Amino acid sequence: MNTKKTMKIMRDDRGYVFVEATIVYPIMFFVIIFLIYMGNMFLLRARIDSAVAHEAIVYANYFANPYVRYLEDNDYKIENTAKSNDLTNSLYRYLYKNGKYANSDEVATLEKRIGQIGFFNNVSPENIKVSAHGINNYVIYQTYEVEASYELKFPIKFIFMDDYWVLYMSAREESPITDQSEFIRNIDMAVDYIERTEKGNKAIEQFSKLKNNFDKLLNKIGGKKE
Template identity: 45%
Template sequence: MKIIQRLKKWLNKEHGALIIESAFVYPIMFFVLMFLLYMGNMYYLKAKINSVVSQEAITYAARFADPNQEQFDKTIPTSNQGDTQVTKELYRYLDVFNLSDYGTASDVQKNELVKEIEDTGFYAGMTPANITVETHKVHNYVVYQTYEVTVNYQLKFPIRFIFSKDVVLLNMTAHEETPVIDTSEFIRNVDMAVDYVERTETGQSILTTLDNTYARIEKFIDGEKKPDPSEAVAGGSGTYTVTDLDAAISDKCKEYYDKYGPNLTAEQKQSLYEELLDLYKKTAPQNRGDLLVPMNAEVIDGLQKSNYGKGDVYFVTYKWETGNETVESTRTMKTMPVGTVFDRLGSPYGKCVGQVNEDGSCAKVSQRSIPYYFEGDDATQQASYHRYVVKVEITKSNLIEQIEKKASSVSEKERMKAAVNKYYDNKIPVYGNNGNQDGLAYGEIASMFGEPGGGYQYDMPLDMNDLYNIGMIDVVKNY
């Protein structure tokens, strides 16, 4: 009995409780620590293998752009070093559909990558296993290329679940795709060629054509709101395209210019107006673009010939009442803060734009007093209607700053700066009695060409194309 009593007393002491607690806690702590060590090793392996694969893709992308790079990677280059027999990959963009093995790593190169991955890890039982190089090649996307490396592997987790015979295998994938960048010599040569082109008159003409082409493509991709084709004029064939109509208008004006000269009689103006209107109506509304024809014979002033770097172009001139475009009592200089939305009914090469109200409404066609033929009075339903939004507040100081930063060439910079300075020299005496003289000429549109006017317009220092190119405005999509 004494022995049992002593045992009970001993178990009731703290030493007995500590033994029991240790029997439960220590094994759990041991397994937790081991689990953390193995998990840490697993994440280390994953990060290390991702790094190896990433470096592999970057290295082979550099070697693919410049075959001499592999030799320079392995040795310290000297002044006379370099395999002159190795040619550059000048035709590497031709394999558009990746049909050949061109640009694919060899088995030897893949095995080198596998060997490097196998040597990774802290614990012998947890090194990567079943390593396979799924992808190790260049991809051609016509205008650019990438080099892709993809590796599949397994990590063994040295713990078996209850009633399981096998250890846990974790399937992993490391992937990297990096661009193939041309060598610095090639980039410098291209920059030199671009600089040379920008400094020649022919080159500037080419760049202007490319800019206009890009703008049209971008506009087509973004989508532009056009009238419903079902609203086409009855009897119109709708077979002309914008290019057809542009050429047809110029050819018709040339025909009259060659026959009668730049100054036409009233009868000749009436005949020209009717023929131009017939061409316009033969073109479906969605195909007219920004092209416009006279609203009647009375608004025609004459004909003019000009050259825009693509041959002679002939067009109609109009009887603009210069200086009387706005009601005198409403004239002021008004700023256009960032976010202001405005519109234009016509091509982006004009400078007069309309006010868009807070509710999104705008002036009707008749309120704009412009001498062109339109179908209906809703400006937003015309093919040549566009909306823009201000990105940089349009002031003289901001215009000069953006021109300095964004002009495509020295000649373009000088042209635009001269236009801005001339604008403020001319507009401030007329519009500058009120408002901010660093702003824009603003006023109510006067009655002209038999139209009532009544809308409000801004007269810009530069046309929409220039303002867009120097980052002052952006195009509002779907208009």
């Protein structure tokens, strides 16, 4: 008799759906939240990398051509000569400029702009710090570096964790400072100095011969007649 009751109870499937839902639904909820969080994280990272890269490119252009920043600061009024001394001093910027270039207000503006990036209000970058915002002067060339560190906090705290799960991330961009007109002027000046010396003239003659021989070789390879 007891065996029949036991078999009957084992065949009874009432309540199985509730038990399965109790186990499966929390797991599915966690998976969905995790996927949303990871997607938002990659989106934030891409946007922050883009903001840092844009900042480095803009300030590299400011350093390469100080007149761009001068016009922006003066509402594009060329007649305003209040900063003419700064423009004159900037002519020698490639010799002595190195390290920090942006002021504290500009750094704070970048940190604020990074803090406003986010798809969800409660999952935005926190503890943002711009550790580099200046020029790297390597004598023969210069670059502009911008680096920022930040934290992304997981919106849910697990039972077995004392605090929220935090990802420590950073974004860095080093943009070359290119000033074609300045480069051409420097090359022309160097050529002028070389041409005024006897050894320089001999070196130019050797380079000319080497160039002619190279052109002849290219013509032979291409099947062209001299």
